[in-house]
Amino acid sequence: xxxxxxxxxxxxxxxxxxxxxxxxxxxxxxxxxxxxxxxxxxxxxxxxxxxxxxxxxxxxxxxxxxxxxxxxxxxxxxxxxxxxxxxxxxxxxxxxxxxxxxxxxxxxxxxxxxxxxxxxxxxxxxxxxxxxxxxxxxxxxxxxxxxxxxxxxxxxxxxxxxxxxxxxxxxxxxxxxxxxxxxxxxxxxxxxxxxxxxxxxxxxxxxxxxxxxxxxxxxxxxxxxxxxxxxxxxxxxxxxxxxxxxxxxxxxxxxxxxxxxxxxxxxxxxxxxxxxxxxxxxxxxxx
Numbered sequence: 687x688x689x690x691x692x693x694x695x696x697x698x699x700x701x702x703x704x705x706x707x708x709x710x711x712x713x714x715x716x717x718x719x720x721x722x723x724x725x726x727x728x729x730x731x732x733x734x735x736x737x738x739x740x741x742x743x744x745x746x747x748x749x750x751x752x753x754x755x756x757x758x759x760x761x762x763x764x765x766x767x768x769x770x771x772x773x774x775x776x777x778x779x780x781x782x783x784x785x786x787x788x789x790x791x792x793x794x795x796x797x798x799x800x801x802x803x804x805x806x807x808x809x810x811x812x813x814x815x816x817x818x819x820x821x822x823x824x825x826x827x828x829x830x831x832x833x834x835x836x837x838x839x840x841x842x843x844x845x846x847x848x849x850x851x852x853x854x855x856x857x858x859x860x861x862x863x864x865x866x867x868x869x870x871x872x873x874x875x876x877x878x879x880x881x882x883x884x885x886x887x888x889x890x891x892x893x894x895x896x897x898x899x900x901x902x903x904x905x906x907x908x909x910x911x912x913x914x915x916x917x918x919x920x921x922x923x924x925x926x927x928x929x930x931x932x933x934x935x936x937x938x939x940x941x942x943x944x945x946x947x948x949x950x951x952x953x954x955x956x957x958x959x960x961x962x963x964x965x966x967x968x969x970x971x972x973x
Contacts, residue, residue, distance in 0.1 A: 727751065732771055739779055740803075744796055748775060750805045757806055757829060766807040766833035774805070774836045774847065780971045781848045782855065785915075785963040790955050798858055802827040807834040816882050820850035825858040841972045848968070849916045856908035863952040869944045870903045872937050877902055890929040893937025910941050918965035919958065 727733075732750075740746040749756060752765035766774075786795045800822065809832040810818040821829045830850065837843055873893040878884070881900040889897040899909040914922050922942075929935045949957040 730768075732768060735772060736775065740775065743792075744783070744799055745801055746799060747802045748805065749802065753804075756804045758810065761810055762808075763810065763831070764807040764834070766805045770807070770833050770836055771805060773838050774830070774833050775803070777836075777838070777844060777848060777971060778803070778851060781844075781964060781967045782851050785960055785967055788963050789960045790953060794953065794955075798825075798855075798862065800826055800828045800855075800858065804829045805833045806831045808832065809835075814882060819847075820854050822854035822857045825861055828854050838972065841968075844972050845916045845968065849912045852915050852964075853908045853912040856911040857904065859953070860904065860907060865907050865948050865952075866944055869907060869941060872940050873906075876900065877906070890925075890938075891931040891934040893934050893941070895925070895938055895941075906941070907945070910938075910945050914942065914945060914957075915961055915964045916968070918968075919961050921965075922961075 736748045740748055748771070750766050750768070750771045757763050783795055783799070804827065806829060812818060817832075819831050823829075828851070830847075832847075835843070836847055876892050876894075878900050881889075881897045884897040884900060886897060889895070889900060892900070894900050894906060894909075895913045896909050899906040913925075917925065926935055926938050926942075929938070946957045949955040949960070
C-alpha cells in the first residue's frame with residue numbers, strides 16, 4: 687500500500703511540474719517524433735514512380751517504409767532495401783499486371799487487384815521449418831517477403847517470386863467466384879498438413895503439381911494456376927509428361943482442364959493465351 691501511495695504521489699508531483707513549466711513559457715510542440723504514426727516523409731523519385739505505375743492507374747498502394755503493424759508481430763523481419771523496391775515492382779507490373787490487362791482488360795485488373803502491396807526485406811520463417819514468401823489478406827492486401835534477395839537477372843528467382851504473386855492473386859479470383867466442386871473430388875483424402883515432408887516426385891505421383899498443393903484444396907487450385915502460368919504450357923507439359931505414375935499424370939491433367947475452363951467460364955479469359963503472354967513477359971523481363 688505504501689509503495690502504491692508513493693507511486694501515485696510521484697505521478698501527481700510530476701504532473702504538477704509539467705503544469706508549472708507550461709505556465710512559465712510557451713513551448714513548441716509541433717515537432718514530430720518518428721515511429722509514433724502519422725510520419726511525413728519527403729517524396730522521393732521512387733515514391734513518384736510507384737504512384738505513377740501503381741497508385742494512379744490501379745489504386746494500388748505500395749508500402750516499403752517499415753511499419754511493424756503491417757507484418758506479423760511475432761516474427762523477426764527486416765524492411766526492404768530501397769534499391770530493391772523498383773526492380774521487384776517492375777516484375778510485378780510486367781509479369782502479373784500487364785498479361786492480365788492484355789488478356790482481360792484494365793477494368794478486370796482494377797476490379798480484382800489487391801489495393802495494397804507490403805514489401806518485406808527478409809523471408810518469413812515458420813516454426814515448422816518452412817518459409818512464407820507471400821500472403822494475401824481478404825483480397826485487399828498482399829505481403830511480399832524476401833524482397834532483398836530479388837534479382838532481375840536470376841530467372842529461377844524471378845519465376846519463384848512471380849509464382850508467389852500469381853498464387854496469391856488466384857486466391858482472390860476463387861474467393862470472388864468459386865471453382866467447380868469437381869476439382870475437390872479429383873484427389874480426395876490425400877491432402878495433408880505435413881506437405882513439407884513430401885518430395886516433388888511423391889507429390890507428382892499422387893496427382894499434385896507441388897508438395898504445397900497437398901496442404902488443401904484451395905492451395906492445390908492456386909498452385910496449379912501459378913505453376914501453369916509461370917512455367918508456361920511447354921514447361922508445364924514437360925513436368926507432367928515426365929511423371930512416372932500414370933494415375934498422377936491423369937489427376938493433374940484433370941485439374942489442368944478444370945483450371946482452363948474456370949478462367950473462361952468465370953472471367954471470360956483464354957487461359958492458354960494468358961500462359962503465352964506471361965511466358966513472353968518473363969522472357970523479356972529477364973533477358
